[in-house]
Amino acid sequence: MTKPQAIKAAEDRDQPLPEEYFDELEKFIIDMGDTQGALIEILHKAQCIFGYLPRDVQLFIARKLGIPAAEVFGVVSFYSYFTTEPRGRHTISVCMGTACFVRGSDQIIERFKEKLNIESNQITEDGNFTLKDVRCIGACGLSPIVMVDNKVYPRVEEENLDNIIKTYSSEGL
Amino acid sequence: MKICSLDDLSKIRNDRRSLNSRINGRSIEDRIEILVGLATCGISSGAKETQLAFENEIKEKNFKNISVIPVGCIGNCYSEPTVQINVPGQSPVIYGRVHVQDVPEIIEKHIRDGIPVDRLALTNPVDNKQMRIALRHCGLINPEDIFEYLACDGYEALGCAVTQMSPEFIIDEVKKSGLRGRGGGGFPTGVKWEITRAQPGERKYIICNADEGDPGAFMDRSILEGDPHCVLEAMAIGGYALGADQGIIYIRAEYPLAVSRLNTAISQARKLGLLGPNIFGSNFNFDIRIKYGAGAFVCGEETALINSCEGKRGEPNFKPPYPAQKGYWGYPTCVNNVETFANIAPIITKGSSWFASIGTEKSKGTKVFALAGKINNVGLAEVPMGITLRELIYEIGGGIRDGHKFKAIQTGGPSGGVISEEYLDTPIDYDNLIEIGSMMGSGGMIVMDETDNMVNIAKFYLEFSMDESCGRCTPCRIGTKRMYEIINKITSGKGTMADLNSLKQLTYMVRDSSLCGLGQSAPNPVISTMKHFMSEYLAFIPDPRAKLKFNVNKHSRKSKKAD
Structure with a gap:
């Protein structure tokens, strides 16, 4: 929860964020009317638009709502759903709920780390995959579960991993 | 069309009487029903494809009087996709692992010839031990169609409550039923409502806690996906009883299907006037909004949940004041769990004594x-x-x-x-x-x-609690981290007996001094595994006997001196 996430200002400047994204977000905030208590909802929307919540987006929201940027960052860094780092084209989520754990999900995420050569919450060199360990997604009957974007792979075994990676690698090219 | 009275409600129900018989395990005279379980587990196993295959096959073979109905979780998660087939005059048959290629066989044998396909049928001895109250409609009705819910006595309890019962009477009924909070705390629901009602002020809130963060628990998701209206109805009853005209459902962002079905349900209920102003022609107004979580386990704790609803960091507050006294934006707020709400409507329609007759002396239902x-x-x-x-x-x-x-x-x-x-x-x-x-x-x-190592299990839970600790109070923030470090040292084979002792001491320290339930209960997995499976901890310690002996000797030397 309280994982510190460094804000990389320099990186943001390298690739300017599209203006129209900011317009869309601004429209969402204006349409909302009363923004009291709506910060989390706005952040959900912003992450949906931008894919992640870089420093500039956080500052933008803070200005629009008239609240300190520290408050926005405080909320962003508190909740694991929000990320300040860009994501890969595909997100591989390995469920780390108990039911999956006792059926070997810890081994599965280790194999993914080896195969993709990254740690969890990191992005592969080619920008194709982000690996995540996620909390129980509540489909314990199908454990162990791997989710790629929104597609659920039930009862995954170590032999299946290459296939999963292959499916999404070729698609990305 | 709005429903303005109980009469309107029974009219709709009579039009759809056929459905009611489905709930009671029968099928309508000449109609065969194919129920496909389309909850998250079902869909991820391919239930949508199965549903489509049934529809195509039926169209192709030109069968009449067969309906394919998408329903919520049927409950047999190990055998998804699950399909239930109701043929008139026969008891329902549940099939498990029904994939596209199995569909023609089921259609030909079961539906055309009337012979169930034994190969796929689930022989469940389960049902005689089960008793469905909270899950009464799950897997039987289409969760995205409010009329199916209305047909099986849906919103009857709300109608009776607002037109015929006083708030005090409802609270008394819930109290007498012995219903306790199903989120885990076990606090009597009726008492919670009574306290909230007794608070001064006009403005009150009722919140449904759908932030089901416990790994390995998915009943709330199933209820929301399979029968969302039962939660809405109960929240409205609760709102009427404790004097709230606004309800909030706080739901995890990780449950997209439940969110979308809830949204559908809310807009359908609004359309029929079952949410909104003057419900059932009374002067009771009630509406519900959804607030989304963002991945924080601690937000299941009610004060943290309220902070999160307000758009803040989901950190818990010291209690008292309890949310019932000072909650959402400072107003009296009642927070109940999804499953608790799912029990409310039957208590109102069937009476508290019926509910109280089920269960044990102190835990009813x-x-x-x-x-x-x-x-x-x-x-x-x-x-x-x-x-x-x-x-x-x-x-x-x-x-x-x-x-x-x-x-x-x-x-x-x-x-x-x-x-x-x-x-x-x-x-x-x-x-x-x-x-x-x-x-x-x-x-x-x-x-x-026997293949699971209990120390690793304790370590797994500790890692979870450590990650999810919000960091507000020191015993939990640092205590869980230190415990994790010690247990990690033990499992990597470098632990000593002294480590075991400090781990034990830490568990009690964290338990007794943390601010909220998360910290207070975080050491429980360690305490209980140490109690029941100490030998597995010792097995990780290199040569525990020598060290044990050493300690014993030291101890006895000391005691000798003391003599």
Whole structure:
């Protein structure tokens, strides 16, 4: 929860964020009317638009709502759903709920780390995959579960991993 | 069209009477029904494709009088996609693992010739032990069609409540029923409502806690996906009883399907006037909004949940003041769990004495358990309180997978403890589970066999609690981290007996001095595994006997001196 996430200002400047994204977000905030208590909802929307919540987006929201940027960052860094780092084209989520754990999900995420050569919450060199360990997604009957974007792979075994990676690698090219 | 009175409601119900018979396990005279379980588990196993295959096959073969109905979780999660077929005059047959290629066979044999396909049929001895109250409609009605809910007495309880009952009477009924909070705390629901009602001020809130964060618990998701209206109806009843005109459902962002079905349900209810101003022609107004979580386990704690609803960091507050006194934006707020709400409507329509007749002396009614882990029939089971763990595991759960031996069962998620074999015959209720060192929690039950190492399990839960600690109070923030470091040292084979001692001391320290339930219960997995499976901890310590001897010698030398 309280994982510190460094804000990389320099990186943001390298690739300017599209203006129209900011317009869309601004429209969402204006349409909302009363923004009291709506910060989390706005952040959900912003992450949906931008894919992640870089420093500039956080500052933008803070200005629009008239609240300190520290408050926005405080909320962003508190909740694991929000990320300040860009994501890969595909997100591989390995469920780390108990039911999956006792059926070997810890081994599965280790194999993914080896195969993709990254740690969890990191992005592969080619920008194709982000690996995540996620909390129980509540489909314990199908454990162990791997989710790629929104597609659920039930009862995954170590032999299946290459296939999963292959499916999404070729698609990305 | 709006429903303005109980008469309007019964008219709609009479038009759709056929549905009511489905709920009672019969099918309508000449109509065959194919129910396809389309909850998250079903969809991820391919239930949508199965549904489509049925529809195409029926069209192709030109069958009349067959309907394919999407329903919520049927409860047999181990055998998704699950399909139930109701043929008039026969008892319903449930099929498991029905994939596209199995569809023609079922259509030809079962539907055309009337002979069930034994190969796929689930022979469930389960149902005679189960008793469905909270899950009464799950897997039987289409959750995206409000008329199906109305046809099976939906919103009848709300109608009766606002037109015929006083708020005091409702609270009294809920109190007399003995219903306790199903989120795990076990606080009497009626008392919570009464306290909130007694607070001064006009503005009050009722919140539904759908932030089901316990790993291994998925009953709330199933209820929301399978029967969202039962929660909306109960929230409205609660709102009427305690004097709130606004309800909030706080739901995890990780449950997209439940969110979308809830949104559908809310807009359908608004359209029929079952939410909004002047419900059932009375002067009671009530509406519901959804607030989204963002991935924080601690937000299941009610004060943290309220902070999160306000758009802030989800950190818990010191209690008192309780949310019932000072909650959402400072107004009296009542927070109840999804499953608790799912029990309300039957209590109102069938009466408190009916509900109180089920269960044990101090825990009334039923509880939904999510059975998972090394068990054959992974799934949801709703059973009366007081059933034993043995019945749950061996009769409903179908025993341990792959012929392994039962070792322990973990209840209550990261806040609960493990229960070893000697307690398998304990009747399950709130108080008994606490007595044997675990807790009810939200009802997740993870079964473990002899291949699971209990120290690793404790480490797994500690890592979870450490990650999810919000950082507000020191004992939890630093205590869980230190405990994790020690247990990590032990499992990597570098631990000493002194480490075991400090781990034990730390557990009590963190338990007794943390601010909220998360910290207070975070050491439970360690405490209970140390109690029941100390030998496994010792096995990790290099040469524990020598060290033990050393300590004993030291101790005896000292005592000699003292003599």
